[in-house]
Amino acid sequence: MLKQAVLLLAHGTPETVEQIPEYLRNVVSGRPMPQHVVEEIQQRYSLIGHSPLTELTLEQARLTEAELAQAGQAVRVYVGMRNWRPYIPDVVQQMRADGVEEAAVICLAPQNSRTSVGLYRRAALAEAGAMRIDFTDGWAEHPLLADAFAERLHDAQARMKAETGGYAPVLFTAHSVPARTVQPPAPDENHPRHWPGEGADPYEQDARTTAELVAMRVPEIPAWHFAFQSQGASGGPWIGPTVEEMLDSLASQSVKNLILQPIGFLCDHVEILYDVDVAFRRYAAGKGIRLERPESLNASATLARALADLAERGLKKLRTA
Incomplete structure (x- = not known):
């Protein structure tokens, strides 16, 4: 064999x-x-x-x-x-x-x-x-992947309710990518460019699908939203909305408590331990929002x-x- x-x-x-x-x-x-x-x-x-x-x-x-x-x-x-x-x-x-x-x-x-x-x-x-x-x-649609994230989110919602008296809306995130890498280029006969595969790249829809499957498993969520995080420094636009844009919007809606769950990462690393736990938490606090994060899958x-x-x-x- x-x-x-x-x-x-x-x-x-x-x-x-x-x-x-x-x-x-x-x-x-x-x-x-x-x-x-x-x-x-x-x-x-x-x-x-x-x-x-x-x-x-x-x-x-x-x-x-x-x-x-x-x-x-x-x-x-x-x-x-x-x-x-x-x-x-x-x-x-x-x-x-x-x-x-x-x-x-x-x-x-x-x-x-x-x-x-x-x-x-x-x-x-x-x-x-x-x-x-x-x-x-x-x-992205594997049921056990959604189950794993939902388990962590259940625990975070239980902690939030114990501390604040209610469940919090959720902001799901995935890593942003340069728009040029997921959007087919305009036809240019003088500068042809290979595009891998037919039609739109699946990444953005895949990310939103995972978020939706997790949300379906946690019925206590009062509302959920989605953003792309950790946009890079390379030139050109990156796909959004950004986390900061969503935090601005939620603050304008008088949201005071929020759970942010990255569903594009499977373990702790700098995009979680710094971007979420330091930068986004600091930005949210400046908007009057308490931001908490479920444990990563790890x-x-x-x-x-x-x-x-x-x-x-x-x-x-x-x-x-």
Whole structure:
């Protein structure tokens, strides 16, 4: 029987503040990054102390492997990062050296953008050689993903009611992306540009779909809203509305308590520990809004079951193809 395995792909994060310039060069594919942007990101990392993305992703892999073993699938779950160690190409090479012949590959970005998720796909396929791969493009509608977020949101709403006497509206968020990466360019015969796939990119709708599925599972929510967070410093527009714009709007509606839940991230890292817990909380307070956040999924057993289910589907397709 062919030796199978699972590969989880994530963004990656540096271990130290000193590594951030090299890390950012990876993120922007070597393009020049203004020094003030580098220094700002270094400041954010220093304020949160450490980004735990790598260790949390490794723990998610361990839990997924345990779920698969419990279901009778004795396969190893590897982790590869796009922008930092362990790099995806190095991990795929190690898998081949370990004798892996087929792999179910899952990007830990549930909402699919053909441009960004496509980078993960290309990084894995580039080193696959004869190893056969089943790549999960997107899983924004997976019921266990929505269950996992809903569990965290239930707990946050219970705390909010105990402290304030009522439930709070929810602002769901996902990472923004440059508009040019998800919107097909206007036809230009003189400068043709390849667009990956037909029609609109699914990312924005995927993100809103996940939010809607979570909200349906938490009936105590009095109202919910959606925004894109963590817009970058690169030129050109990024998709919105921004969190700050939504906080302005909610403040004008006299909202005093708010729960913000990122549904595009599966574990704590700088976009949560700084952007949400520091920057957005400070901005909300300036508008008279108390902003709270549910615990991130991190080591959620329900998330591990979702990943194991996706892995089982991918491995089955490889066996029966």
